[in-house]
Amino acid sequence: MKVKYGMTKEVIYVSKGDDLYHVLTLMEKHNITKLPVLDDGKIAGIVTDNQIAEKLGSFRSKGVPASRMHASTVMEKDFERVSPDTEIK
Template sequence: MRVEHILRTKESRVVAVRTTATVAEAIQLMKAENVSALLVKEVCRTEGNTLAGVLSERDIVHALLERGSSLLPMPVSQLMTRAPITCAPSDSLHHALHLMDRHHIRHLPVLDDGHLVGVVSARDFTKLQLQELSAAEPLPASPTLHLH
């Protein structure tokens, strides 16, 4: 199975922020969208879907420990992971998982010929595994709750 399979089965919308957004704005977006990482894009319109970096909850927590709340007005470009590890839609799921494990990351941007086409996360792999397990072994029926 390939990374493109996961991309086809999930929402295609990628939650991204511009490099000029503040860390506080990024945190608000993460909360509103219920995501634990944002893809960071350049402001320049000619860049299109070019990936500048990734900003994760882990990046924010580590920076909070070092700098405290003074990091909130900083642009995400100062905090993001530049040149993040990426994969291609044609890569095997095994390869993608190997990259995530080796680099201790939970989000993997997917680039097709240098253009951002999506992101796969540990949650996507968990969901896929759960679907496969459910198909092989359905969950037992829930017991009926009787109230007296």
């Protein structure tokens, strides 16, 4: 089976400049734990609830609220990319 047959057509995503409050709100609203991060319409990274929890702890200890941190602060930039025609094994 190819990836394209399991892909979501209406992808929920965030932009690099979106604050973490917005990111967490989307995750909660849609009951998801990962979101693609876009920059000028192209995928720039992936953000997960675990990454946010890790970073929030260290930033909150410095008094920085989630509304002042952005998706680009916590996103994973190094991830595997596949095309819609990639075979799922």
